[in-house]
Amino acid sequence: MNAAIELDRREYSTAPVLSDVQSKLKAETQSSRWLRYKIDRRSISLVSAMLAAHAGVFFFAPTWLAALFIVPLAVGSMFIAAINHHHQHFNIFHSSWMNRVFDIAVSLQTGIAPYAWVLHHNLGHHRNYLNQRSQSEVAEVDESKWTRRDGSKMGRIEYTIDLLLHHQVDIIRVGRRYPKYLRAFLLMKIPLWSVLGLAFYANPVNTVLVILIPGYITLAHTSWVTYGHHAGLHTENHYDASYNCVNVVFNYLSCNLGYHTAHHKRPGVHWSLLPKLHEGIKDQIPPELIDNKFF
Numbered sequence: 001m002n003a004a005i006e007l008d009r010r011e012y013s014t015a016p017v018l019s020d021v022q023s024k025l026k027a028e029t030q031s032s033r034w035l036r037y038k039i040d041r042r043s044i045s046l047v048s049a050m051l052a053a054h055a056g057v058f059f060f061a062p063t064w065l066a067a068l069f070i071v072p073l074a075v076g077s078m079f080i081a082a083i084n085h086h087h088q089h090f091n092i093f094h095s096s097w098m099n100r101v102f103d104i105a106v107s108l109q110t111g112i113a114p115y116a117w118v119l120h121h122n123l124g125h126h127r128n129y130l131n132q133r134s135q136s137e138v139a140e141v142d143e144s145k146w147t148r149r150d151g152s153k154m155g156r157i158e159y160t161i162d163l164l165l166h167h168q169v170d171i172i173r174v175g176r177r178y179p180k181y182l183r184a185f186l187l188m189k190i191p192l193w194s195v196l197g198l199a200f201y202a203n204p205v206n207t208v209l210v211i212l213i214p215g216y217i218t219l220a221h222t223s224w225v226t227y228g229h230h231a232g233l234h235t236e237n238h239y240d241a242s243y244n245c246v247n248v249v250f251n252y253l254s255c256n257l258g259y260h261t262a263h264h265k266r267p268g269v270h271w272s273l274l275p276k277l278h279e280g281i282k283d284q285i286p287p288e289l290i291d292n293k294f295f
Contacts, residue, residue: 058210066209074217077109086271088117111215114188124174146231163223
């Protein structure tokens with residue numbers, strides 16, 4: 001089940017899809033037996049390494065040492081969050097059960113439950129990111145809204161706190177419109193909470209120090225950085241609605257998340273193809289929305 005592929009087939013009225021780009025790009029990258037794109041070996045390696053780091057600290061570190069690892073684990077998990085984002089848009093494996101196991105692995109590191117991205121981000125944000133709260137005529141408002149009720153722009157701290165406080169309620173509200181994905185979200189709580197329950201049973205203190213606190217820090221960081229993708233861009237044009245970062249280092253670390261207009265144009269396209277999609281549309285993006293700075 002992949003909400004992003006379904007969403008990607010819906011053409012934007014103000015941003016028509018390039019007719020043959022995706023088919024040409026797909027032909028350039030062959031899948032493997034297990035992976036839809038071989039380049040995701042890198043993603044799996046990083047997720048596995050960070051999961052091993054979490055497990056190592058959880059099972060072998062005394063409390064004082066586990067506490068010292070909170071920040072390093074959280075920083076490492078911030079890179080996992082980008083992989084999780086892309087995985088929820090375009091699942092890494094051919095096999096459904098392998099994708100669900102991978103969901104659990106990234107959820108334990110990022111503080112974001114399986115299908116939470118699909119509901120809040122894919123369906124709540126991507127469909128509605130041009131719709132802010134000042135526009136009373138719209139039926140659905142962006143779930144990652146950066147405006148207050150009066151339409152004024154939030155600051156980054158206010159936005160981050162608002163998102164952290166309300167995202168769970170927002171997920172359920174979006175899920176009521178998409179019951180298929182809400183059921184998947186709720187069913188995936190069973191294996192996720194089972195793993196957490198076993199962890200609490202084995203070592204409750206290290207569960208908090210190694211899983212819960214780093215995961216929440218990662219979630220807060222994810223909320224913090226998403227503010228910079230669209231905040232302040234009141235527009236009805238998809239090419240004017242996102243800030244883009246073309247810095248090579250940033251895009252290597254974030255798996256091309258800097259090509260944000262291309263990502264919103266084709267949210268169901270694999271992340272490795274975003275640079276080429278960006279090249280095809282960059283002349284339509286205002287120059288002030290394209291930056292080469294890392295920060």
